[in-house]
Amino acid sequence: MRTAVEARRRDEGLAKTGLLAVLASEAVFFGTLLTAYLFLRLSQPNWPLQKVGLSQLVVPGLNTGILLLSALVISRANRAIARGDRQGLQARLLLVVLLGAVFIAGQLFEFLRLGLRPGDQAFGGVFFTLMGFHALHVVAGMVIVILAYLRARLGDFSAHRHIAVQVSAWFWYFVTAVWVVMFLGLYVV
Amino acid sequence: MSWLMTVDHKRIGLLYLSTGFVFFLVGGLEAMLIRMQLAQPNGTVLNPDLYDQIFTMHGTTMIFLAVMPLGVGFANYMIPLLIGARDVAFPKLNALSYWVFVLGGILMYSSFPLGGAPSDGWFSYAPLTERAFSPGSGIDFWILGILLLGLSTTIGSINFIVTIIQLRAPGMTFDRMPIFVWAFLVTSLIAVFALPSLTVAVLLLLLDRQLGTHFYNVGAGGNALLWQNLFWFFGHPEVYILILPAMGIVSEVVPVFSRKPLFGYRVVAYSSVAIGLLGFMVWAHHMFTTGLPAASLAVFSADSFAIGVPTGVKIFSWLATMWRGKLRLSTPLLFAIGFIALFVIGGITGIMLAVIPIDWQVEDSYFVVGHLHYVLFGGSVFGLTAGLYYWFPKMTGRILSEALGKLHFGLMFIGMNLVFMPFIVLGLLGMPRRIYTYSPDQGWSSLNLLASVGAFLIAISFLVLLWNFIRTMRRPAQGLADPWDAFTLEWKTSSPPAPYNFKEIPTVGGRRPLWDEKHPEQADWRAGQ
Amino acid sequence: MWSDLSAFWALGWQPEPTAIAGVILLTLGYLLAVGPLRQRLGGDRTPSAGQQAGFHLGTLVVLLALVSPLDVLGDQYLFSAHMVQHLLFLLVAGPLWLQGIPPWLMGWIVPAGWPRRALRAATRPLVAFLLYSGVMWIWHLPGLYNAALENESLHAFEHLSFLAASVIGWWPVLGQLPRDAPRASTLTQMVYLFLLGFPCTALSALLVFAHQPLYSFYLTVPRIWGTSALGDQVLGGVLMWVPSHMVYLTALSIVFFRWLEETSAQSRGLPVGGVHTR
Numbered sequence: 001m002r003t004a005v006e007a008r009r010r011d012e013g014l015a016k017t018g019l020l021a022v023l024a025s026e027a028v029f030f031g032t033l034l035t036a037y038l039f040l041r042l043s044q045p046n047w048p049l050q051k052v053g054l055s056q057l058v059v060p061g062l063n064t065g066i067l068l069l070s071a072l073v074i075s076r077a078n079r080a081i082a083r084g085d086r087q088g089l090q091a092r093l094l095l096v097v098l099l100g101a102v103f104i105a106g107q108l109f110e111f112l113r114l115g116l117r118p119g120d121q122a123f124g125g126v127f128f129t130l131m132g133f134h135a136l137h138v139v140a141g142m143v144i145v146i147l148a149y150l151r152a153r154l155g156d157f158s159a160h161r162h163i164a165v166q167v168s169a170w171f172w173y174f175v176t177a178v179w180v181v182m183f184l185g186l187y188v189v
Numbered sequence: 190m191s192w193l194m195t196v197d198h199k200r201i202g203l204l205y206l207s208t209g210f211v212f213f214l215v216g217g218l219e220a221m222l223i224r225m226q227l228a229q230p231n232g233t234v235l236n237p238d239l240y241d242q243i244f245t246m247h248g249t250t251m252i253f254l255a256v257m258p259l260g261v262g263f264a265n266y267m268i269p270l271l272i273g274a275r276d277v278a279f280p281k282l283n284a285l286s287y288w289v290f291v292l293g294g295i296l297m298y299s300s301f302p303l304g305g306a307p308s309d310g311w312f313s314y315a316p317l318t319e320r321a322f323s324p325g326s327g328i329d330f331w332i333l334g335i336l337l338l339g340l341s342t343t344i345g346s347i348n349f350i351v352t353i354i355q356l357r358a359p360g361m362t363f364d365r366m367p368i369f370v371w372a373f374l375v376t377s378l379i380a381v382f383a384l385p386s387l388t389v390a391v392l393l394l395l396l397d398r399q400l401g402t403h404f405y406n407v408g409a410g411g412n413a414l415l416w417q418n419l420f421w422f423f424g425h426p427e428v429y430i431l432i433l434p435a436m437g438i439v440s441e442v443v444p445v446f447s448r449k450p451l452f453g454y455r456v457v458a459y460s461s462v463a464i465g466l467l468g469f470m471v472w473a474h475h476m477f478t479t480g481l482p483a484a485s486l487a488v489f490s491a492d493s494f495a496i497g498v499p500t501g502v503k504i505f506s507w508l509a510t511m512w513r514g515k516l517r518l519s520t521p522l523l524f525a526i527g528f529i530a531l532f533v534i535g536g537i538t539g540i541m542l543a544v545i546p547i548d549w550q551v552e553d554s555y556f557v558v559g560h561l562h563y564v565l566f567g568g569s570v571f572g573l574t575a576g577l578y579y580w581f582p583k584m585t586g587r588i589l590s591e592a593l594g595k596l597h598f599g600l601m602f603i604g605m606n607l608v609f610m611p612f613i614v615l616g617l618l619g620m621p622r623r624i625y626t627y628s629p630d631q632g633w634s635s636l637n638l639l640a641s642v643g644a645f646l647i648a649i650s651f652l653v654l655l656w657n658f659i660r661t662m663r664r665p666a667q668g669l670a671d672p673w674d675a676f677t678l679e680w681k682t683s684s685p686p687a688p689y690n691f692k693e694i695p696t697v698g699g700r701r702p703l704w705d706e707k708h709p710e711q712a713d714w715r716a717g718q
Numbered sequence: 719m720w721s722d723l724s725a726f727w728a729l730g731w732q733p734e735p736t737a738i739a740g741v742i743l744l745t746l747g748y749l750l751a752v753g754p755l756r757q758r759l760g761g762d763r764t765p766s767a768g769q770q771a772g773f774h775l776g777t778l779v780v781l782l783a784l785v786s787p788l789d790v791l792g793d794q795y796l797f798s799a800h801m802v803q804h805l806l807f808l809l810v811a812g813p814l815w816l817q818g819i820p821p822w823l824m825g826w827i828v829p830a831g832w833p834r835r836a837l838r839a840a841t842r843p844l845v846a847f848l849l850y851s852g853v854m855w856i857w858h859l860p861g862l863y864n865a866a867l868e869n870e871s872l873h874a875f876e877h878l879s880f881l882a883a884s885v886i887g888w889w890p891v892l893g894q895l896p897r898d899a900p901r902a903s904t905l906t907q908m909v910y911l912f913l914l915g916f917p918c919t920a921l922s923a924l925l926v927f928a929h930q931p932l933y934s935f936y937l938t939v940p941r942i943w944g945t946s947a948l949g950d951q952v953l954g955g956v957l958m959w960v961p962s963h964m965v966y967l968t969a970l971s972i973v974f975f976r977w978l979e980e981t982s983a984q985s986r987g988l989p990v991g992g993v994h995t996r
Contacts, residue, residue: 013355014278021347021381029385032422035920036389036415040404042928043412118400122410125402129393362981455978462974466912466967470919484952485926488960 012163063106070099071176084159093149100142196280202266209258216250228641230629240625241308248311260434270679273358278351286345293337300330307331315405315416332391346377360697372437375465383426390419421472429468435572446522447514453506460499467496493543520594524575531567556616586666586684593657600650607643611636676701729787737784761822773818801954812884816892824894838899841889850887851917864935904977911970925955
């Protein structure tokens with residue numbers, strides 16, 4: 001007979017492996033998008049379009065900072081519940097959602113500011129697609145965190161049982177890491 | 190209905206198998222239409238536009254809606270049984286992946302009445318598929334269908350990866366796992382890494398078509414070859430997704446019907462992994478005629494040769510298993526042997542295509558069509574059929590008629606060679622693929638007629654199967670747990686298994702756990718396996 | 719072909735003082751450490767002859783890469799030759815060195831305290847992957863690549879970073895501090911080696927398929943042996959593509975069989991056959 005602890009550990013193992021597989025798939029997805037962008041960029045003898053207004057790194061730089069901060073916050077949230085601090089967990093999860101919303105707002109602002117449209121030459125489409133899919137993943141991450149927050153309110157988590165928080169954190173780290181790579185690829189390089 | 194809400198892997202497996210089989214018949218009908226059109230020169234069965242839709246949907250259906258789901262169906266039903274588990278890791282996601290697949294298939298086929306099916310071939314090359322050249326909504330249906338099918342496969346693959354990694358019975362190390370499970374683990378891993386490329390490719394196409402982006406428009410900074418690279422980076426691993434489960438089935442059937450353990454288990458397991466890995470390194474061999482730099486041609490050609498090695502390893506292993514074995518030439522083994530023979534032919538034509546000068550002559554001709562059908566029909570379909578006859582007793586408690594099964598095999602084997610060997614020759618004679626008709630003075634007429642006759646034979650063979658199925662199901666179930674005196678855990682359960690599969694999860698001590706139980710004095714672990 | 723070969727040797731050797739000094743120190747240091755000084759350093763066993771030979775081979779390869787005509791070829795004429803040099807650093811030097819340094823010697827080289835902690839952090843699979851791939855990619859950015867060819871100290875730094883990246887990158891598979899900076903599990907090693915090929919493929923694909931030369935430095939050098947700047951770049955990409963993959967895949971294959979044997983050995987203790995209540 002399997003004990004409750006063994007059963008829970010087995011289920012947590014399933015969740016972790018499942019998430020790893022999902023993140024692997026998503027990593028290849030973003031990697032492919034980035035490669036497509038690089039492919040287009042390299043196959044054009046002149047790619048002047050990337051310099052359209054991107055010399056101002058202020059807004060995207062700020063956004064990067066916000067996302068990195070939110071990753072820190074969610075790591076703190078994870079540590080809070082590992083200590084049994086339910087209040088700390090809830091507060092920090094909420095903060096993560098807030099920061100995520102600020103990031104999305106920043107992305108919208110940036111896109112409008114640049115005045116690019118999907119139909120403008122290849123770069124407009126590239127920018128729109130890469131940033132758009134990333135933003136979608138941020139929104140998905142926010143939904144996951146909100147769900148975790150609601151479950152935290154209902155008292156679902158304890159110091160020994162909070163796999164959903166860990167999973168949310170990993171997803172959020174992934175989204176942050178993808179942004180850093182994209183930021184470097186689209187703005188810096 | 191309980192079937193709509195089921196999360197039992199066995200029922201979901203049956204749903205996949207039956208839906209996949211229905212789509213297989215639809216794809217087969219499409220093939221019959223093509224063969225009727227091409228049986229004679231200046232054919233008038235289909236007009237050119239309809240012909241384009243039919244061959245596009247034939248390819249799309251067979252690959253995405255038939256062969257893949259049939260493989261998934263067997264995996265769903267058998268893998269938890271083979272590894273000694275009660276179900277897959279995420280049963281509800283399992284059900285979800287099936288229904289998303291159904292939705293995808295329906296969406297694709299609804300294109301027919303709603304403005305026309307996609308008609309740009311199953312790999313939909315840009316810029317032909319851009320709005321400017323394909324203004325109808327067929328391509329959009331295709332894209333949406335592909336997105337849904339990709340989602341279904343991704344969910345399913347993740348499910349199987351987690352299941353196989355985490356839920357094996359105690360004692361079943363990776364070194365003792367049935368080869369079908371190995372094959373499907375690799376298949377699922379391939380899918381996870383390859384599908385995103387297809388998703389990106391079709392998403393960018395959708396954006397081009399609907400939002401006016403210019404990913405594939407050369408005039409506006411896009412690149413037509415981008416489509417081909419993205420598609421084939423998925424497309425080549427995809428063919429290993431299609432063949433590995435069938436190879437896995439052959440690796441289960443051959444030992445049982447040779448009364449011998451599989452020869453070279455570790456190397457066969459390794460070859461599945463090697464095929465999976467190397468499969469990602471050869472995609473541009475579908476693009477040899479696109480003007481790639483010569484250096485890259487050499488790379489992809491060399492890698493394409495390399496991939497023949499692990500496949501050859503498997504062939505030798507199967508042959509070595511049968512050598513000096515006590516062969517029972519029952520239907521499952523016949524189809525497995527058919528697989529081996531036909532896949533070797535397909536593989537040889539594949540190696541020929543890896544030779545650049547040959548490829549430059551026969552690319553986009555019927556030679557390629559012949560090659561792909563030898564490996565996909567002679568390979569995947571024969572392998573899956575072997576699985577059907579092998580596992581039918583486990584799923585239904587009844588054994589399909591041996592006499593009708595042998596008739597099915599004979600007709601299908603002869604029919605298949607009558608269709609696809611002429612294709613090889615036609616390709617060498619210069620007949621391009623996807624043409625809707627040809628003129629009588631080309632010299633292609635008799636071979637085409639022969640091929641159409643062969644297609645008819647294949648169709649009859651499937652009618653034989655259907656008759657066999659109906660007749661067998663009408664009989665009462667005998668419920669034999671282990672009619673083949675087999676080796677692996679699924680034969681330990683009742684036929685069909687109880688919802689919980691095993692009353693008690695067994696502990697496994699070797700690669701043939703059931704054999705060890707039945708013949709303890711000859712158990713594998715005694716021999717140090 | 720023979721005229722090309724003699725032309726190759728005619729490029730001459732580059733007896734770089736710092737490179738030669740470094741190699742001598744390394745070789746002497748190693749010989750002393752596994753020989754007379756072994757007991758003083760707390761070593762229990764001398765590495766096998768094969769392991770020692772491997773270490774010296776690694777050093778020899780680095781030496782040859784830095785002083786042979788290959789160096790001249792790469793620094794002054796051909797992108798592809800420069801690629802070979804870098805590949806020798808990344809794919810050959812690190813693994814050969816690692817396998818030849820037994821744990822007790824590694825423990826002496828990397829003292830306890832922050833160095834070992836830093837090494838442990840750097841050699842965790844994800845970090846090692848990022849560092850290895852990152853170093854590879856960053857030096858291929860046109861700005862940095864050109865700069866390294868024009869500035870000697872930057873070039874030396876580039877080579878050192880490749881050697882360091884090689885050691886760190888191969889550590890999860892070949893690392894030699896089992897307690898303080900352990901290797902990854904065999905399973906993780908396989909996933910790691912598989913994924914290691916991806917950034918490499920992406921980069922080499924970009925090089926092979928680019929329509930124009932990416933590194934302006936090679937537009938200023940004299941063309942030799944009938945190559946064009948673009949053709950040379952493509953060749954470099956091909957050299958990066960195939961040999962790298964062969965190395966990663968071979969390593970992966972070896973680890974695969976090691977892993978199968980491990981899983982098999984683990985389970986020999988369990989009761990066989992029959993039914994076990996769960």
